[in-house]
Amino acid sequence: MNYSILLLTLVALSIVGYYMGRNRARVTADGRIDRLHSLPSYYGTNVAIWVGLPAFILFAGWAALQAPIIEGLVFGSLPDQIRMTVNGDLLATAKMTAAQKTLFLNNVQNIATGDIASQAVSDDVRRAAAHYARLRGLSFMMMIGAMLIAAAIGAFFAYRAINPTMRARNTVERVVSGVMLVCSTLAVMTTVGIVLSLLFESFDFFTKVSPIEFLFGTDWSPQTAIRADQVGSSGAFGAIPVFAGTLLITVIAMIVAVPVGLYAAVYLSEYARPKVRSTVKPVMEILAGVPTVVYGFFAALTVAPFVRDAGNSIGLDVASESALAAGVVMGVMIIPFVSSLSDDVINAVPQSMRDGSYGLGATRSETIREVILPAALPGIVGAVLLAVSRAIGETMIVVMAAGLSANLTANPFEAVTTVTVQIVTNLTGDPEFDSPKTLSAFALGLVLFVVTLCLNVVALRVVQKYREKYE
Amino acid sequence: MSDTIAETPTVMIPDQKDRIARRLGRRHAAEKRFRIYGIVAIGFALAMLAFLLTTIVWNGYSAFFKTYVQIEIHLKKDEIAPGGRIDRAVLAKADYQTLLRESLIEKYKPEGRRARRRLTGLVSIGAGEYIRDFVLANPSVVGTTQSIWVPASADIDQLVKGGIDRNLPETSRRIKNDQLAILTRWEKEGRVETRFNTGFFTQGDSREPEQAGIWGALAGSFFTMIVTLLLAFPIGVATAVYLEEFAPKNRATDLIEVNINNLAAVPSIVFGLLGLAVFLNFFELPRSAPLVGGMVLALMTLPTIIISGRAALKAVPPSIREAAYGLGASRLQVTTHHVLPLSMPGIMTGTIIGMAQALGETAPLLMIGMVAFVVDIPGGPTDAATVMPVQIFLWADSPERAFVEKTSGGIIVLLAFLITMNALAIVLRKRFERRW
Amino acid sequence: MNEAIAAVGGTAETAPQAPPGLKFVTRNVCVFYGEKQALNGIDLDITECEVTALIGPSGCGKSTYLRCLNRMNDTIDGARVTGSLELDGEDIYDPRLDVVQLRARVGMVFQKPNPFPKSIYDNVAYGPRIHGLVTGKAETDEIVHTSLAKAGLIDEVKDRLQEPGTGLSGGQQQRLCIARAIAVSPEVILMDEPCSALDPIATARIEELIDELRENYTIVIVTHSMQQAARVSQKTAFFHLGDLIEYGETAQIFTNPQDEKTQGYITGRFG
Numbered sequence A: 001m002n003y004s005i006l007l008l009t010l011v012a013l014s015i016v017g018y019y020m021g022r023n024r025a026r027v028t029a030d031g032r033i034d035r036l037h038s039l040p041s042y043y044g045t046n047v048a049i050w051v052g053l054p055a056f057i058l059f060a061g062w063a064a065l066q067a068p069i070i071e072g073l074v075f076g077s078l079p080d081q082i083r084m085t086v087n088g089d090l091l092a093t094a095k096m097t098a099a100q101k102t103l104f105l106n107n108v109q110n111i112a113t114g115d116i117a118s119q120a121v122s123d124d125v126r127r128a129a130a131h132y133a134r135l136r137g138l139s140f141m142m143m144i145g146a147m148l149i150a151a152a153i154g155a156f157f158a159y160r161a162i163n164p165t166m167r168a169r170n171t172v173e174r175v176v177s178g179v180m181l182v183c184s185t186l187a188v189m190t191t192v193g194i195v196l197s198l199l200f201e202s203f204d205f206f207t208k209v210s211p212i213e214f215l216f217g218t219d220w221s222p223q224t225a226i227r228a229d230q231v232g233s234s235g236a237f238g239a240i241p242v243f244a245g246t247l248l249i250t251v252i253a254m255i256v257a258v259p260v261g262l263y264a265a266v267y268l269s270e271y272a273r274p275k276v277r278s279t280v281k282p283v284m285e286i287l288a289g290v291p292t293v294v295y296g297f298f299a300a301l302t303v304a305p306f307v308r309d310a311g312n313s314i315g316l317d318v319a320s321e322s323a324l325a326a327g328v329v330m331g332v333m334i335i336p337f338v339s340s341l342s343d344d345v346i347n348a349v350p351q352s353m354r355d356g357s358y359g360l361g362a363t364r365s366e367t368i369r370e371v372i373l374p375a376a377l378p379g380i381v382g383a384v385l386l387a388v389s390r391a392i393g394e395t396m397i398v399v400m401a402a403g404l405s406a407n408l409t410a411n412p413f414e415a416v417t418t419v420t421v422q423i424v425t426n427l428t429g430d431p432e433f434d435s436p437k438t439l440s441a442f443a444l445g446l447v448l449f450v451v452t453l454c455l456n457v458v459a460l461r462v463v464q465k466y467r468e469k470y471e
Numbered sequence B: 001m002s003d004t005i006a007e008t009p010t011v012m013i014p015d016q017k018d019r020i021a022r023r024l025g026r027r028h029a030a031e032k033r034f035r036i037y038g039i040v041a042i043g044f045a046l047a048m049l050a051f052l053l054t055t056i057v058w059n060g061y062s063a064f065f066k067t068y069v070q071i072e073i074h075l076k077k078d079e080i081a082p083g084g085r086i087d088r089a090v091l092a093k094a095d096y097q098t099l100l101r102e103s104l105i106e107k108y109k110p111e112g113r114r115a116r117r118r119l120t121g122l123v124s125i126g127a128g129e130y131i132r133d134f135v136l137a138n139p140s141v142v143g144t145t146q147s148i149w150v151p152a153s154a155d156i157d158q159l160v161k162g163g164i165d166r167n168l169p170e171t172s173r174r175i176k177n178d179q180l181a182i183l184t185r186w187e188k189e190g191r192v193e194t195r196f197n198t199g200f201f202t203q204g205d206s207r208e209p210e211q212a213g214i215w216g217a218l219a220g221s222f223f224t225m226i227v228t229l230l231l232a233f234p235i236g237v238a239t240a241v242y243l244e245e246f247a248p249k250n251r252a253t254d255l256i257e258v259n260i261n262n263l264a265a266v267p268s269i270v271f272g273l274l275g276l277a278v279f280l281n282f283f284e285l286p287r288s289a290p291l292v293g294g295m296v297l298a299l300m301t302l303p304t305i306i307i308s309g310r311a312a313l314k315a316v317p318p319s320i321r322e323a324a325y326g327l328g329a330s331r332l333q334v335t336t337h338h339v340l341p342l343s344m345p346g347i348m349t350g351t352i353i354g355m356a357q358a359l360g361e362t363a364p365l366l367m368i369g370m371v372a373f374v375v376d377i378p379g380g381p382t383d384a385a386t387v388m389p390v391q392i393f394l395w396a397d398s399p400e401r402a403f404v405e406k407t408s409g410g411i412i413v414l415l416a417f418l419i420t421m422n423a424l425a426i427v428l429r430k431r432f433e434r435r436w
Numbered sequence C: 001m002n003e004a005i006a007a008v009g010g011t012a013e014t015a016p017q018a019p020p021g022l023k024f025v026t027r028n029v030c031v032f033y034g035e036k037q038a039l040n041g042i043d044l045d046i047t048e049c050e051v052t053a054l055i056g057p058s059g060c061g062k063s064t065y066l067r068c069l070n071r072m073n074d075t076i077d078g079a080r081v082t083g084s085l086e087l088d089g090e091d092i093y094d095p096r097l098d099v100v101q102l103r104a105r106v107g108m109v110f111q112k113p114n115p116f117p118k119s120i121y122d123n124v125a126y127g128p129r130i131h132g133l134v135t136g137k138a139e140t141d142e143i144v145h146t147s148l149a150k151a152g153l154i155d156e157v158k159d160r161l162q163e164p165g166t167g168l169s170g171g172q173q174q175r176l177c178i179a180r181a182i183a184v185s186p187e188v189i190l191m192d193e194p195c196s197a198l199d200p201i202a203t204a205r206i207e208e209l210i211d212e213l214r215e216n217y218t219i220v221i222v223t224h225s226m227q228q229a230a231r232v233s234q235k236t237a238f239f240h241l242g243d244l245i246e247y248g249e250t251a252q253i254f255t256n257p258q259d260e261k262t263q264g265y266i267t268g269r270f271g
Helices: A002-028 A040-076 A098-112 A123-160 A168-208 A211-216 A240-271 A274-289 A292-313 A323-348 A351-359 A364-393 A396-401 A419-427 A436-470 B002-007 B014-064 B088-093 B096-108 B113-120 B127-137 B154-161 B177-188 B215-246 B251-263 B268-282 B290-314 B318-326 B331-359 B363-367 B388-397 B401-432 C002-014 C062-068 C099-105 C120-131 C136-150 C170-182 C200-213 C226-232 C250-255 C260-266
Strands: A081-083 A090-092 B065-074 B145-151 B192-196 C022-033 C036-047 C051-055 C079-087 C106-109 C188-192 C218-222 C235-240 C243-249
Touching: A002 A040, A002 A123, A040 A098, A040 A123, A040 A168, A081 A123, A098 A123, A168 A211, A168 A436, A168 B215, A168 B251, A168 B268, A168 B290, A168 B331, A240 A274, A240 A323, A240 A364, A240 A419, A240 B014, A274 A323, A274 B014, A292 A323, A292 A396, A292 B014, A292 B388, A292 B401, A323 A364, A323 A396, A323 A436, A323 B014, A351 A364, A351 C106, A351 C170, A364 A436, A364 B014, A364 B268, A364 C120, A396 A419, A396 B363, A396 B388, A419 A436, A419 B268, A419 B363, A436 B251, A436 B268, B014 B065, B014 B401, B014 C099, B014 C120, B065 B096, B065 B154, B088 B127, B096 B113, B096 B127, B113 B177, B127 B145, B154 B177, B154 B192, B154 B401, B177 B192, B215 B251, B215 B290, B215 B331, B215 B388, B251 B290, B268 B290, B268 B363, B290 B331, B290 B363, B318 B331, B331 B401, B363 B388, B388 B401, C022 C062, C036 C062, C036 C218, C036 C235, C036 C243, C051 C062, C051 C226, C062 C188, C062 C218, C062 C235, C099 C106, C106 C170, C120 C136, C120 C170, C136 C170, C170 C188, C170 C200, C200 C218, C200 C226, C226 C250, C235 C250, C235 C260, C243 C250, C243 C260, C250 C260
Parallel strands: C051 C218, C051 C235, C106 C188, C188 C218
Antiparallel strands: A081 A090, B065 B145, B065 B192, C022 C036, C022 C079, C235 C243
């Protein structure tokens, strides 16, 4: 929370700078504002920027870099051999594994911040923690000092530069548009961040499990043993059953969503009176606004038992976490998505097509089936692809209503698991960061990202092309 | 050419007329069928919505009510204040739960440990706090016997509300016969009451269903949304303005644009993975904190705000810009003085819709540890917290019957927020919609 | 709509039986778009196997009138038609009449060429197929070829019948639309400014075609171009602000108009 006080101070300093700059501009112009190149407020803003911006950049850089630097210093100052716990083995500092380092650091940090450490720690750790706390304090003081110096230097030069011929407005506008440019690259940075973090962790995973086994293996049981000699300790990471489960649920969802969404869109755009359309459409949109966790609860509490009981009553053996229940509810969730996208697409078909067909004596349904739908087909395909990508990436419904065990089956009455379910289960709880189980979530995430990205790119292309055709 | 024309008849041959007429019935039947398919599709979607909402309301409305029972309790002086000194510190520390248990056992004299446990299981584990508050409000009652209203246990609560069938055989009922007998007696004496459950709105999570409230999750959602809004709104608007008003049309801006469109369709859970790998593991920000949750949701909401912001900016006609440029305004002035104020309602609408999405989002928050069991009410964006949808997820995962009610109740609260936000967006759009 | 039926019913008895040679007999036709009245009681007869041109400045109601003749106004929300319209003595707006059947008898060609996004072949075959006029490939082939031949398009497209109709030039597209309309052998073809989107050469080609088609079909054409009306039509009706101002032989309308407004319009004083 110290950080927020620091930032608020910086904001306050900038505001002071603004008023000083504005006043000075007035003074240098002898009170005649028309002699200034820009309005006084621009001179003020210019000073404020020079006070705030360099100091803020310094702050951001410092905050991002201090942790690794301090950690490096702490490790560097360790004796050759340390004990983690009071009675623990001696460890050679140079030969610590990544896991040991993480554990050591966690203990150090917990003690330094006053939290209780997980186990009785050794003096080595305590000493390191004291060192760590000292370094953090020092770093914080240095950061404050550096920020204040930066702000002062900025203020000094900006303030001194004020004179009637200075082009304050142009400078301010350049800075503002620069800031906006930085903001708009954030989207790209996010994508890069996603790609890098997924690739990085997946690479770690693939050093432990071969990509061939991951992509083509048919046995998925990511539980790693607690003891090394336990049966099945290795864990199996053949993701085919997980992909197949995802596919099965997606197909079920599409079987529900595509016909219902499409027929609803056709009815609303071609048959319904404007009044009906303007009431039914927003009501259907509510389905899209319901949070997925609510659908998940609905699927698990109501639909899954219903499907199971209905199946049992006609003599079918239905799992209580059947793919069917999760798929149907997911389909319901996607209906408004399909229908509103198809609605747009159908409305983009020019009226002249309809006129041409009606003019020949076609009925409405003939016109729709023979003319409108074929004309709208590319757009509808795009919409369906987007819906598929949505279904594949949907998490909460399957986490709550689909199973955990990876069955390789096409039977909708059995329980299957999906990519997103595995990501959630392998990463929640207490993840150890370098076990293959945890890392497998990132590999699955990478597959998920690549597949949905491809679907989206293709779908957006198709829809774009389609729109251009009729515009 | 004229040959072919001469061959064909001038008017429709009767045969042709007949052929058309003969098919008419079939064609109109097909037309009717097609129309019915459309109605069935819409009916199905609306029925599912109605089914979903009624299930939630049916299961959840009772979460807003809570059963209380009036217990006669002997507030033994030597147990509350063993030293004989009666001051607030001593009174606040006494073990009222045990006192309550002893009072019950003395009165109904159950035989055996199990019967005793069943008897004391009639009242909530949190009942002691109610007695403590009662005593603290009026210390002179120490040493007397008082009738005090305390919350019933979750099972009794369910039974009174009708969630458990009294006519089931004892073996398949969570409430046993001796418990039922006492409860029936209490009901006759007017010692059982159902009141509005204020605790549901003022308490944090709990392992005991009757004690669990949504306030902690609400506070967590609040801090998360604040962080999301503070990040996503300025950055989103700046991006939209830059791309729409400032950016040159070149490969780089094309790339940014394509990127934003694709980012809007990336599964939310992937943002969670990003948050886990970058914010938690790389920058070592605190786990389970609304700060990180808000940052992740901000990244997820950005594309929505940018896309709707650009649409709103595009809707401002160029004539406004030209008029301002004509007066010698700079590009930034044109934007901040004219274009941005005119497009603000549209941008706000998009922002509210994006925030509503973020408020209902669960999956990415599971990745960054906001799924922890948190009893305390978070006091700031760096405290461990959970948010409403995650709270609903946690409750939905709990096996007790009483949590079904809590889950549905939580969903009702969440939906109320979402409906309010969306209604606000609609009002905003209707109110400020401008036709140029 | 009830009003329309009542009005139709009321006037149907008094309306004179169509004399031979008259395809359409229309009396007191009024059209409303919501509250707005677009046509104020039009009385007009259309002669069989002739070209009747409807002219007038934009917004005068000529297209609206045309769209009454095959009930295309039904497809517009809030449009309401009253009065009596008879095709060969049958009331077009009779609720028992099937609009599908009517449109098979009264075909239409639109302002902008609007081929379906299908192959040339399928465009022409569409009408016969939906009406069940053809069974089997041979019959379809024949009807497609003769229709294309009648529309004067066959030589240009006979080697690429499976290519999309949207790939043709504007004039070819419009002739394709005409072929599509005549494939169901209608009795009447309505043309709503069929040449307004075409260049002069394509226009000339279409006008030539209209002249040929006159032998077998009754044609009603809406046009903006008075030269075109003079060139292709035998009868001309001049509309102005929802009223029928003058109707008569084309030669007479253009050389010796009875009404001032007609004169003003054809001499280019307004329009």
